[in-house]
Structures are given as C-alpha cells and as structure tokens.
Amino acid sequence: MISQNIKVAVDAVVFGYVERQLQLLLIKQKYGSEKNKWALPGGFVLDHEDLDTAVTRELKEETGITLAYLEQLYTFGAVKRDNRQRVVSIAYLGLINPKKFKLTASTDALEVGWFAIDALPPLAFDHQEIVAKGLERLQNKISYKPIGFELLNTEFPFSNIENLYQTILNKPIDRRNFRKKLMSFGILEETDKISKPESGRPAKLFRFNTKKYKALEQKGFHFEIKFA
Amino acid sequence: MISQNIKVAVDAVVFGYVERQLQLLLIKQKYGSEKNKWALPGGFVLDHEDLDTAVTRELKEETGITLAYLEQLYTFGAVKRDNRQRVVSIAYLGLINPKKFKLTASTDALEVGWFAIDALPPLAFDHQEIVAKGLERLQNKISYKPIGFELLNTEFPFSNIENLYQTILNKPIDRRNFRKKLMSFGILEETDKISKPESGRPAKLFRFNTKKYKALEQKGFHFEIKFA
DNA sequence: CATATTTTGCGTTTAAACAACACAAAATTA
DNA sequence: TAATTTTGTGTTGTTTAAACGCAAAATATG
The missing domain is CATH 1.10.10.10 (Winged helix-like DNA-binding domain superfamily/Winged helix DNA-binding domain)
Structure with a gap:
C-alpha cells in the first residue's frame, strides 16, 4: 500500500434564520495556528466513523446543536489550505432553527456564536471559500427543494x-x-x-x-x- | 495532532458518447482484493498534489485520456467501502469524446475499456453507487449547463x-x-x-x-x- | 376616538413560454 | 422508379409567468 500523509476532516456550514437575517454558526478556535480566529465547526474524522457521523458528532461536541437538515457540500483539498499539514476536508451544509438549541461551547472551542452572513468576522483557513460555496448551494437549492x-x-x-x-x-x-x-x-x-x-x-x-x-x-x- | 489512519483517493466517472450510446470508462484492477474486477479509474492522492491534479494524473496514467470536462462529484467515505482499509474517495465526473484518445492501459491497470452504461460489468467496491451518482449528476446538469x-x-x-x-x-x-x-x-x-x-x-x-x-x-x- | 400605519390576503390582465402536432424536401437504398 | 431515411421548417392552443391594485384587520399615534 502506498504511504500517504493526509488527514481527513469535516467542516459544517450551518445556516440559521432569525429576524429576517441569515446567520452562520461559527466557533472560535482554541488551539492551533489559527488560534482565536473564528472558524467553521468541524474536525478530524475518526477511523471508524462515517463522514456524516463525524460532522454530526463534531457539531454536537463543539456547539451543542443537532441539525434538522444535513447534506454533503463539497470537498476542499488544496495542498496548502492548512499550513500545518495536508488536510482534506469534506464540507457539509446544514440548516437549523437557532431557537431550537442553546449554544454550548466546549471541548475544542472557546466560543460559539451566530453571525449575520453579511457581517462575518475573518475566518480561519479557507473557510471563507467554503462558506461561499455553502451559500451558493443554499441559494440554488431553495429554488428547487423545499428546504x-x-x-x-x-x-x-x-x-x-x-x-x-x-x-x-x-x-x-x-x-x-x-x-x-x-x-x-x-x-x-x-x-x-x-x-x-x-x-x-x-x-x-x-x-x-x-x-x-x-x-x-x-x-x-x-x-x-x-x-x- | 490526532492519530488517524485514513487514506485519501480519487475516482473518476468518465462518460463518452458513441453511436447513440452513453459509455463509461473502466479499468480492470491489476492488484488488490478486487483484482480482475472492473473499476473506475483512480487512485491515491499524493501528499503534495491537489485533488483535481490527482484525478487528471491517474486518468492519464491508467487510461491515456485527458478530459475535456471535469468537475467534482461527491465524496464517498463509508467506513466499510473498502475492506482492506479505510479509504475516503473524492469522486469526479468527467466528459470526453472517446474518438479523441486511444486507450492505453498501463501501470495499475490490466485492461481499459468503454462500456455501455446500461450493460456494465460488476464493479469493484462501491463503484456502482459512484457511477449512479455520476449519471444522476450528468442527467441533471445537461438540463441547465451546455456540457x-x-x-x-x-x-x-x-x-x-x-x-x-x-x-x-x-x-x-x-x-x-x-x-x-x-x-x-x-x-x-x-x-x-x-x-x-x-x-x-x-x-x-x-x-x-x-x-x-x-x-x-x-x-x-x-x-x-x-x-x- | 379618529386617523395613520403596518401587514395580510386576495384577484386580474397581459405577455411569454411550453406542448402538441404535420408535412415537404434532400439524399441514399432497394 | 419507388421506398426509406433523415433533415428542416411552421402553427396553434394551453399553461405559466410577470406585473400590477386594493380592501380588510389589527396596532400605533396624535
């Protein structure tokens, strides 16, 4: 078998809608080179868990939220998207009514919060690009699916x-x-x-x-x- | 950093159209547990190459083909999709006019061939599922993009x-x-x-x-x- | 208490797009 | 010479989309 040194992660673009505003769920990184920057919830996939299971788990752990809707979005794998090491991340798109959950930051996250989509803080890694892809998907999809x-x-x-x-x-x-x-x-x-x-x-x-x-x-x- | 033992691969669903037939590009596996089964062209991603570069390289190596059209399709990561080890595969959808290239099997492939989409041989791993996803994407996409x-x-x-x-x-x-x-x-x-x-x-x-x-x-x- | 404001809940009319359908002309084959 | 295959137009009725206006139910305002 080939020797390969690539890590596999998942990230979630989770949208909420409150008071006529589209909002995005973000966490503040606790560790790493992008410490203290806001980022998408997510993390490394365990050897024995499916991808969607991993997203669901990470979301629960990091934010306390369980999604009403989840779909795979796109996979981001540019060589230099993370400067520490090669990480391929499978991004997911999630939807939830924010009122249904109280945010609870924990393990890997200093803070958790909802941000208006048109007033996002600077994001870690290539997460801005991922969010853009998520928003695009959402905009397209509500036209042909009742999500x-x-x-x-x-x-x-x-x-x-x-x-x-x-x-x-x-x-x-x-x-x-x-x-x-x-x-x-x-x-x-x-x-x-x-x-x-x-x-x-x-x-x-x-x-x-x-x-x-x-x-x-x-x-x-x-x-x-x-x-x- | 977390310890993780997952390999990252790419697979290509490549369609051709000849004489009123939609065809799929397949290779016969040379090694591995699925030896002698037909499978999608693809392989492991190198540490230093982007995902689309990997697909393009593998396709060239395994079949001699360079695509006219390539887009990311979906990522398949079920725990047991490969019985040897955990492999997450980013699938791509490709289109080409088969007349433009002569198929040339090589390194990892015993044989290469075009198969009518409605008469495929049994495929290795979860490749049937990947093909289904690719066909579905193609069917949808030709309705709103001139591909x-x-x-x-x-x-x-x-x-x-x-x-x-x-x-x-x-x-x-x-x-x-x-x-x-x-x-x-x-x-x-x-x-x-x-x-x-x-x-x-x-x-x-x-x-x-x-x-x-x-x-x-x-x-x-x-x-x-x-x-x- | 009267009036303005906000928001709801229809309904009409015109224009554009779609769906269904028929037939003749240019070549090759029989 | 006739039959066959494939090309290359139209037309018409139906459906859908686009562009509008207005009255009623409540609350807020003076």
Whole structure:
C-alpha cells in the first residue's frame, strides 16, 4: 500500500434564520495556528466513523446543536489550505432553527456564536471559500427543494417563508405571485392558529407537510419556484 | 495532532458518447482484493498534489485520456467501502469524446475499456453507487449547463446533440421544440460544412460557441432546456 | 376616538413560454 | 422508379409567468 500523509476532516456550514437575517454558526478556535480566529465547526474524522457521523458528532461536541437538515457540500483539498499539514476536508451544509438549541461551547472551542452572513468576522483557513460555496448551494437549492422550512418554526405565518426567500436570495420577490405559486403545490397546510405579530395584522399559521411533499415527489412532482 | 489512519483517493466517472450510446470508462484492477474486477479509474492522492491534479494524473496514467470536462462529484467515505482499509474517495465526473484518445492501459491497470452504461460489468467496491451518482449528476446538469457538447465532435449535425439528450435522459424529446429552444440561445453557430451521413439526408454542421456562451452567462443568461 | 400605519390576503390582465402536432424536401437504398 | 431515411421548417392552443391594485384587520399615534 502506498504511504500517504493526509488527514481527513469535516467542516459544517450551518445556516440559521432569525429576524429576517441569515446567520452562520461559527466557533472560535482554541488551539492551533489559527488560534482565536473564528472558524467553521468541524474536525478530524475518526477511523471508524462515517463522514456524516463525524460532522454530526463534531457539531454536537463543539456547539451543542443537532441539525434538522444535513447534506454533503463539497470537498476542499488544496495542498496548502492548512499550513500545518495536508488536510482534506469534506464540507457539509446544514440548516437549523437557532431557537431550537442553546449554544454550548466546549471541548475544542472557546466560543460559539451566530453571525449575520453579511457581517462575518475573518475566518480561519479557507473557510471563507467554503462558506461561499455553502451559500451558493443554499441559494440554488431553495429554488428547487423545499428546504427553507427547516429554518423556520414548525408553524409559521406565510410572511416568514416569504421573507426567508427574499433574505437568502437577497432580492425582492412579488408577494402575490410567490404565495400563489407556493400554495398551488399543496404542501403547505393551514393551521387553525393565528399569529400575534408585534405590529400589523395577525396572520394564519401554516405548516409544511413533509409527508405530502414526499408523496408528491414520489409521483414525479418537482418543487420549483422562479422569481421575476 | 490526532492519530488517524485514513487514506485519501480519487475516482473518476468518465462518460463518452458513441453511436447513440452513453459509455463509461473502466479499468480492470491489476492488484488488490478486487483484482480482475472492473473499476473506475483512480487512485491515491499524493501528499503534495491537489485533488483535481490527482484525478487528471491517474486518468492519464491508467487510461491515456485527458478530459475535456471535469468537475467534482461527491465524496464517498463509508467506513466499510473498502475492506482492506479505510479509504475516503473524492469522486469526479468527467466528459470526453472517446474518438479523441486511444486507450492505453498501463501501470495499475490490466485492461481499459468503454462500456455501455446500461450493460456494465460488476464493479469493484462501491463503484456502482459512484457511477449512479455520476449519471444522476450528468442527467441533471445537461438540463441547465451546455456540457453535452463536450461529448461530441467540435462540428456536428444537429441530430447528434438531439440524440445525445435523448440517450442521456433516456426518454424521447420533441425534435422541433428542442431545436427551436436550443437555437434560440444563440450559442450554436452554423458552419458552412455538410455532413455525409451513412443514410438519409445530409445535414448542416454546427459548432458550440464557447466564447459566446461565456459572454451570455456573464450577462446573466441561464441555459435551460425543459422537456415535454 | 379618529386617523395613520403596518401587514395580510386576495384577484386580474397581459405577455411569454411550453406542448402538441404535420408535412415537404434532400439524399441514399432497394 | 419507388421506398426509406433523415433533415428542416411552421402553427396553434394551453399553461405559466410577470406585473400590477386594493380592501380588510389589527396596532400605533396624535
């Protein structure tokens, strides 16, 4: 067998959405050459664990969070991306509603925090590039997969999903056409509850019906939202 | 630093298109537990080389081929995907016109060959899964990126690209609508040459204008072909 | 208490894109 | 000379997208 000296790591680009802001989960490095810099949660893969298991474990350890949505993003393997040694990192994209977990820094991390995506601190290694890739994936994917709901409460006023799309895509969309289109899919069900907003008129609460979506998908249905 | 015993490899899912058939490039393993089984070209990454460099090198070494198109596909890292030891493999998707290279097996490969995608031999490791992922990516991507041309000659009759789409998507498409749509983009230019078919009427030869496409893309143009 | 403000919740009209479909002309083969 | 294969256009009805306007329900304001 060949002799090879490459380490394998995983990193997670985890997005949250709070108060009309897209946020990114970061930790402050405790050790290493990039000590005290903010970085993506992640770490080395154990010999006996699968890649997604490794991300899940690291996230739990470093931030206390368990994701609602996780998918492999891209693998970063440039020779000099880490100056200490050769590290190939498999990046994952994760989504979570930040309200569902309290952040708890621990083992490898001094601090943990949510940062507005458009006001990130300087990041360690090539993590800026990884985040860019993650954001790009998210922006593309919400147009053809209903993953945006992972970022919201189970029950939400329609304006929430509408604002979420505008925030993530960073452009205005027509409320009326958006609502018509989304409702036409039949994957949102109306609850009998009403929101109590801080200002303005109360709104019906909706719920994303995962079962219905899966069933439709099975029948060849293809979620897709286009924007003017 | 953590002690870790994982090897990093790359594998290539390389597609070719010949005579209305989608083909896959395979090599017959010379060594190892999967000796004499067919497998994807690939191998271990050297400590000092980037991932895409590694794929390119391995492909050249094992098959003599240099790709026209290459993109990262997905990373496969299940603990037991290789029974000898832990190997994480970054898979790449490649496209080439098989006519452009003569296959030359060498160092690590007993034989090299093109196989019709719907008549593959049993594959080593989890390579079947990797191929499935590659095919899925190809099928999706030709709908929104003009990568199909990488599989054709520089100059080709229109029916070639039309048949290519039907073959890859494995379903019939309406010739008239397809042609109208594709021509409307203005990224195909007509040459003054005429094909000499083996049967039927001669046809104008077209050429994909990469420059024009890149320019349009810059201006926000989005290649997309939908099918009835 | 009346009025302004915010936000919700529809609905219409026009333009563009898609889907479905037919037939004649240019070559080769029989 | 006729049959076969393949090319190369159209047209029309249907669906979807784009661009709009406005009234009602609540809260905030003076």
